Amino acid sequence: MTKNKLLRMDNVGIVVESLNDAISFFEEIGLKLxxxxxxxxxxxxxxTGLGSQHVEVAMMVTPDGHSRIELSKFITPATVSDHRTAPVNTLGYLRAMFTVEDIDEMVNRLTKNGAQLVGEIVQYENSYRLCYIRGAEGILIGLAEELSSK
Structure with a gap:
């Protein structure tokens, strides 16, 4: 018997309160609606196991067309919990990591638009500069700048 093989990952889903704010945040990073x-x-x-539901969704795609984030705003049923400001070591917590060309420019731009740097920008060996940032809706993302390609 042959083992069923994984073909690809289609998207990561994030439930938000304001679809417009979340779309703007991901557009600022460089994703397209x-x-x-x-x-x-x-x-x-x-x-989903939620019974009858009404959800507004927006699909954001990375510039290379390979990765997507599905943003969902539940109209019904109402959301039941909120862990947007939970620390990153919270069980089940989600963050997405993006590789950027210039991490300093990206962090400066995002913080000017209300995002907050979680810790600081750090360098991992001679490979990457990395940071976590909280944007619209408290969404946590990671940013990475590859150093070896420079």
């Missing part, structure tokens, strides 16, 4: 719409009905709830 690929599409926006509404998902509703009992069929969708069968997938």
């Amino acid at each position: 690929e599409g926006r719409g509404t998902i509703e009905g009992e069929w969708a709830g069968r997938v």
Whole structure:
């Protein structure tokens, strides 16, 4: 019997309160809005286990077209918990990591738009400069600048 093989990862989902703010944040990083719409009905709830639901979604895509973030704003049912400001060692916590050309420029631009640097920009050996930043909706992202390619 052959083992079923993984083909690809399609997207990572993030539930947000303000779809517009989250879209703007990811556009500032460099993702593009690929599409926006509404998902509703009992069929969708069968997938999520939430029953009948009404969700506004926006799909953001990276410049290379290979990675996506699906932003979801639940209209019904209402969200039941909020761990946006939980520390990064919280069980089940999510962060996405992005490689950028110039980490200093990106951090400066994002902080001017209200994002907050979580710790500091650090260098890992001669390979990367890295940081965590909290943007719109308290969304945690990682930024990495490759040093070996310079």
